[in-house]
Amino acid sequence: SQNRQLPIAIQLAIFLNCVGHYGNAILPEYVAQCAGVGTGTVHNCTNHVMVAILDQHDIFIQFPGLDSEDVARAWVYTQNRLCPEWHNGILAADGSAFRLFAKPAMHGETFFDHKSNYSLNCQASIY
Incomplete structure (x- = not known):
């Protein structure tokens, strides 16, 4: 127009x-x-x-080069916090929710989702 x-x-x-x-x-x-x-x-x-x-x-959004100091610091950071069982693996999480039968006894409110159900999200570690 x-x-x-x-x-x-x-x-x-x-x-x-x-x-x-x-x-x-x-x-x-x-x-x-x-x-x-x-x-x-x-x-x-x-x-x-x-x-x-x-x-x-x-x-405004740029990825650092593989030889940059930022990449080296990120590598050290992740190595210090990496779960040994996941080393050299790929973590795939699709977020599928599995409904729970009842409210968990410990920290039950944290399992309450946006659909008013008690649920857990699935995660799969693939090697």
Whole structure:
């Protein structure tokens, strides 16, 4: 369309509102009503800001070279904290939840998940 974009500050405010909420609180209709714009504008603003952030990815996120001092420090750090049973292995965790029959006696509340079940996540160590 021939319409001008909203000011960057407003686009950023709409984007931050979208990424700062979860579930029903973030329906585009609610954000549009709050910002006084249409739902299409909410989608456009969110997309424009995300594209602008991703355009900066390679400038701000860089991996150190394999011969750098940071890699050497990270290697020493992990070797000091590595579980010996996992040495030279690959840890694969898919996060599948196994429901428990009842609340565990010790630290039971820590096993309560977002679906209101007591559960454990699976992990598999592969060699």
